[in-house]
Amino acid sequence: MIQKPRGTRDFLPDEMEARRNTETKMREAVRRWGYREVCTPEFEDLELFTLRSGEGIMQEMYVFEDKGGRKLALRPEITAAVIRMYINEAKVAPKPLRWCYFADCFRYERPQKGRYRQFWQFGAELIGADTAIADAEVIMLAADALNATGVTWDLKVGHLAFMKNLLKDLESSAQRRVMAHLDKKDFEGLKATLADMSKADLGESLTALVECRTLGEAFEIAGMIPEKERVEQMTGILDASGVTYSLNFGIARGLDYYTGMVFEGFAHNLGAENQIVGGGAYRLAHLFGGDDVASSGFAIGFDRVMVSLGDVQPKKNTIVGIVCTNEGRTFALSVARAFRAEGIRAEMDLMERGLGAQMAHASKSADFAVVIGGREAEAGQVTLKNLHSGEQKTLSPAVAIAEVKAHGAR
RNA sequence: GCCAGGGUAGGGUAGUCUGGUUAUCCUAAGGGGCUGUGGAUCCCUCGACCCGGGUUCAAAUCUCGGCCCUGGCCCCA
Incomplete structure (x- = not known):
């Protein structure tokens, strides 16, 4: 008997109905904000993904050569492809662009609860808007889409400017190492790394920054930053809009292309793999030969949402x-x-x-x-x-x- | 890549320690009887020991390797 490949799943009609049901709720949520669906190829030039994330990720990608000798990869994520498409097809379109997608991605990883080798992401990208209200919109949009599904989750919002200000004297490779420690809350490792760099004095303020939960404290710890007004505006909009969130300045999400606002969401009833959304403001287009357009966006782990929702009976038609x-x-x-x-x-x-x-x-x-x-x-x-x-x-x-x-x- | 626990009809189980014709209630499926009114009943059928090597007269059982599942570590663009 032929079995399905490791990390893939079959979906019977009942489950498909439930999935389409949830998908429809998220689509409807972002439609009301003016986000329209786009679609990119299932596979792309391998370079598209290595440019963004480095050669290391080839280990975790489905990479293959086609009959013409082209190096291709099944898409491990959608954002890079959407930005490539923007550069190829829509550079001169009036800004801002509000796009969304629902698509399957592929990663060669060890399967676990909520982690599969073929998985679906629902996401949105906002291209060409570089303002506090744009930052806030992406967060509110993600919250709307997730809340529409009925999943219960926590939202953590941060901004990279604080950490970058503390680390501004470090080489970018050193910054990256420090950020990795902070993202994992690995304070022991952080201490050792900083000691190696003879920057031990940074340890205390970095730890305090990661632990602090108010803007005031963060400014006190990180000092005055140029983005102060923008961060205040963004949180002001979130507060006025009734979004429930907590501040967290330890979110790193890879310093390379994220530029400012970052956020993550965690479902309440999942296991080790409980992150169901991640997003932020980034600059990617210049990597792929385009202009240096500011963008922001998020991706929701659709399968984790479904796991978190559990077995809900789909509404049946008569x-x-x-x-x-x-x-x-x-x-x-x-x-x-x-x-x-x-x-x-x-x-x-x-x-x-x-x-x-x-x-x-x-x-x-x-x-x-x-x-x-x-x-x-x-x-x-x-x-x-x-x-x-x-x-x-x-x-x-x-x-x-x-x-x-x-x-x-x- | 690492660790733990698993894999027995379509689904659910017992059997594994202690090798000896496997089996089961439930359930699902197909056929038949019956039938202008249903989940019933009766009869029949179909259906599995994850795969491969080893030990043995004999392996679901012991052993080795692999595959897959579940969870955790690592990673998480």
């Missing part, structure tokens, strides 16, 4: 089982068409079963049975049976459709 005898079949086919034309799921027997067996089958899956035998066919009527209550009455097809419609989704 199903009608058409039950007929041989004499009634021709009329039954036209009645089935009429139900479908009105948007109602109608299923007919395909197994050449007898009336009782058809009933038995319908009662397992459907809400109503529409019985059509010789008598009904002759009279141009149907017998509508409510399979939940057991009531049945003989009606014209149009009235039967109206009754089923009135019943609504269960």
Whole structure:
């Protein structure tokens, strides 16, 4: 027996319904903010991803060569591709651009709870706006999209300017090492690294910055920063908009391309892999040969949202089982068409079963049975049976459709 | 890449320590009987010991390797 590849999943109809349901909620949330969907290729030039994230990530990518000898990779994320597309196709479009996407990505990693080798990201990118309100919009948008799904989570918002100010005398490679420690809250390692650099005095203020939870404290620790006003404006907008968040200046998210605002979200009921969203303001376009446009965005780990939501029964549409005898079949086919034309799921027997067996089958899956035998066919009527209550009455097809419609989704 | 626990009909289980025809209630599926009104009942069928090597007269069981699953570490663009 052929098994599916490691880290991939099959989705049966019930699960797909639940996934589409959640997906639709997120789509609808961002649509209301004016974000429109884009789509990029499933695979890209390998360089697109190594330019952004370094050669090291090749270990965790699906890399292959096509028949023309091109080095390609299955996309491990979407942001780089969206920015590439912006440079290729939409550089002169009026700013700002509000784009969203829902797409599968691939990473060659050890599967765990909420981590798969093929996984789906729902995200948005805001291109060409470099203001406090733009920063705030991306955060509020992410919060809206996640809250729409019903998942419970915590939002942590930070800004890189504070940490960068403390580290401004360090080489960029040294900065990166320090940031990595802070991102992990690895204060022991931080101490050692700083000692190596003979910058031990930084340890205390860095630790205090990571631990502090108010803007005032952060300014005190990090000193005056040029972005002060922008950060204050952004948090002001968030506060006025009723977004629930906590400040956290230890969020690093890779110093290379994130430039200012950064944020992360964590689901309440997941295991080790509980981050369900990450985002921030970044500059990437210049890496791919474009202008140095300011962008911001986020990506939601869709599969983790689904794990966090657990087994929720998707709303089912009313199903009608058409039950007929041989004499009634021709009329039954036209009645089935009429139900479908009105948007109602109608299923007919395909197994050449007898009336009782058809009933038995319908009662397992459907809400109503529409019985059509010789008598009904002759009279141009149907017998509508409510399979939940057991009531049945003989009606014209149009009235039967109206009754089923009135019943609504269960 | 590392650690722990797992893998037995479509789903759920017992059996593994102590090798000896595997099995089960439930459930699902297919067929039949019956049938102008349903989840019933009766009968039948289908269906698995993750894969491969080793030990053995004999392996679901012991042993080695692999694959996969679950969780954790690492990583997380």
